Amino acid sequence: MYDVLIVGLGAAGYTAAIYAARYKLKTFIVGFEDGGMGLTAAEVGNWPGDIDIKGPDLMERFKKHAMSFEEVTHKIGRVEKIAKKGDHFAITLQSGDVVEGKTVIFATGSKKRHLGVKGEAEFSGKGVTYCATCDAFFYKNKDVAVIGGGDSAVEGAAIAAQVARKVYLVHRRKEFRAEPYWVDRVKARDNVIFVLENQVQEIFGEGKVKGLKLAKPFEGNDTLTLDGVFIEIGSDPSVDLSNQLGCVTDEKGFVTVKPTQETSVPGVFAAGDNTNASNYFAQFTTAAGEGAVAANGVFNYLSTVKVEGGYMG
Amino acid sequence: MYDVLIVGLGAAGYTAAIYAARYKLKTFIVGFEDGGMGLTAAEVGNWPGDIDIKGPDLMERFKKHAMSFEEVTHKIGRVEKIAKKGDHFAITLQSGDVVEGKTVIFATGSKKRHLGVKGEAEFSGKGVTYCATCDAFFYKNKDVAVIGGGDSAVEGAAIAAQVARKVYLVHRRKEFRAEPYWVDRVKARDNVIFVLENQVQEIFGEGKVKGLKLAKPFEGNDTLTLDGVFIEIGSDPSVDLSNQLGCVTDEKGFVTVKPTQETSVPGVFAAGDNTNASNYFAQFTTAAGEGAVAANGVFNYLSTVKVEGGYMG
Numbered sequence: 001m002y003d004v005l006i007v008g009l010g011a012a013g014y015t016a017a018i019y020a021a022r023y024k025l026k027t028f029i030v031g032f033e034d035g036g037m038g039l040t041a042a043e044v045g046n047w048p049g050d051i052d053i054k055g056p057d058l059m060e061r062f063k064k065h066a067m068s069f070e071e072v073t074h075k076i077g078r079v080e081k082i083a084k085k086g087d088h089f090a091i092t093l094q095s096g097d098v099v100e101g102k103t104v105i106f107a108t109g110s111k112k113r114h115l116g117v118k119g120e121a122e123f124s125g126k127g128v129t130y131c132a133t134c135d136a137f138f139y140k141n142k143d144v145a146v147i148g149g150g151d152s153a154v155e156g157a158a159i160a161a162q163v164a165r166k167v168y169l170v171h172r173r174k175e176f177r178a179e180p181y182w183v184d185r186v187k188a189r190d191n192v193i194f195v196l197e198n199q200v201q202e203i204f205g206e207g208k209v210k211g212l213k214l215a216k217p218f219e220g221n222d223t224l225t226l227d228g229v230f231i232e233i234g235s236d237p238s239v240d241l242s243n244q245l246g247c248v249t250d251e252k253g254f255v256t257v258k259p260t261q262e263t264s265v266p267g268v269f270a271a272g273d274n275t276n277a278s279n280y281f282a283q284f285t286t287a288a289g290e291g292a293v294a295a296n297g298v299f300n301y302l303s304t305v306k307v308e309g310g311y312m313g
Numbered sequence: 314m315y316d317v318l319i320v321g322l323g324a325a326g327y328t329a330a331i332y333a334a335r336y337k338l339k340t341f342i343v344g345f346e347d348g349g350m351g352l353t354a355a356e357v358g359n360w361p362g363d364i365d366i367k368g369p370d371l372m373e374r375f376k377k378h379a380m381s382f383e384e385v386t387h388k389i390g391r392v393e394k395i396a397k398k399g400d401h402f403a404i405t406l407q408s409g410d411v412v413e414g415k416t417v418i419f420a421t422g423s424k425k426r427h428l429g430v431k432g433e434a435e436f437s438g439k440g441v442t443y444c445a446t447c448d449a450f451f452y453k454n455k456d457v458a459v460i461g462g463g464d465s466a467v468e469g470a471a472i473a474a475q476v477a478r479k480v481y482l483v484h485r486r487k488e489f490r491a492e493p494y495w496v497d498r499v500k501a502r503d504n505v506i507f508v509l510e511n512q513v514q515e516i517f518g519e520g521k522v523k524g525l526k527l528a529k530p531f532e533g534n535d536t537l538t539l540d541g542v543f544i545e546i547g548s549d550p551s552v553d554l555s556n557q558l559g560c561v562t563d564e565k566g567f568v569t570v571k572p573t574q575e576t577s578v579p580g581v582f583a584a585g586d587n588t589n590a591s592n593y594f595a596q597f598t599t600a601a602g603e604g605a606v607a608a609n610g611v612f613n614y615l616s617t618v619k620v621e622g623g624y625m626g
Binding site for chain 2: 011014015018019022023024045046047048049050051058061062064065066068179180181184259260261276277278279281283285286287288289290291292293296297
């Protein structure tokens, strides 16, 4: 029986594991994607103290840190089911293994949104991908499009522009939500072509992507000829597992957490991009902060002596 | 005129500066103690990705990161006054310099609590200090006492025990609030003497500390003969400046913040140990997370186009 089961191998999960271990809690951490959304950041730039680091490298450091504690058991695997079992919780992995714990932290993050247009599913993995920064390097001297206007779209376009021949940045608005840092970066590249106030209507190809059809003509033509399409239109919180326990979500679909990161279900906590904490601001820093608070919440929950509020050093 | 004035040179302030700079905001960051409470952590251990780092070194990395952006102006100095001036804010430094900005982030952290016993003020700096981990190394082969039961007290005792001859750990309760990690560390040292369920009544000396008087006898004697007394009984939020602007505080004295880290005063944000966010859990991780959210809040506040809720990549 573990003290805490942490589901998710991203910044929130690993930070929760580090804190839980320092509280001497017997900790099981599991997930199917080692590194979580952190894997998608080609250049991080805003993890304080590391001016320049790649997302996967940062996540590797988080993982090593968590695994440096003997209290932490780490497993890569998909959690299929979670259920309350008496006064504790049991998770069932895809492998059939069942693991039990006194408390749970859902650090399940978010999953990339789909456009929902014709051809998207057909060409998924055949030129259509959901992580520009992960996949751009496979498109050397090719023509690609990035769809979206947030940080990951604009960062993706900037990264892709370093290798691709042409990068179309297709965005339904005129303004970007992305950090101006990234907007300036793409504006400085002469191989990024802005297709603004326009939308993708269809992705077409033959075995693999050949291009996309726009909702209205761009420079007299409503199709773009392409080798790759990177869809970066945001993410939705991953709440399938926390829903199985009945954790309440808000109107946007995020797990509602208390200041302790506890969910509506006693003993069940959540941290990271799947929660409504940190003003929904999905960053390494906020995930880490929430992970720390969640582990502290678990420690207090399991302690007979509750810790009083206020900073006590 | 700066876009944002950040008061405080700790983890929250520097993280806010990094994020503000990436938003291309003209940023002024100022404080009188470069590194903030981070300076007091001899061994951090829970900053994810750095298994072993000293607090001052981590804060130096935060600072270098913030100062790598041309958008950031950095100044060491005490802010004496802050006032609303038309639609913006003006801070007056001890030097007399006045600096103006459109928004403010208070990252002023917290200050160490005093015992309030006889002799404490008299011998302050003469054997009485408020940071065991900072000062322990001056007490090689001496006898010292650490007062308190939280993380900084128990960590302080563990660090002091590496150099001092004897370390008395005086705590008013029987149980520690500290991370078990640290409690185990002190228990493993045979030169740490636990003085539990007892309190300091007086600190005495002659020019410098010679000992302390306990509320009740310990091993038949109500005095301890000492060369140093480290008082580590927690901290109180530093809210003098935010009070000048009328920022609402909660019943515990912490600045009340919204999910955006905005205070009750429009355009004024707060992040770190001085706020009621992150369940009052004062950590590098939580300070960094709050600093990021505050800078994002400032960016949205200054943008004509408000960013919609939800993670949009």
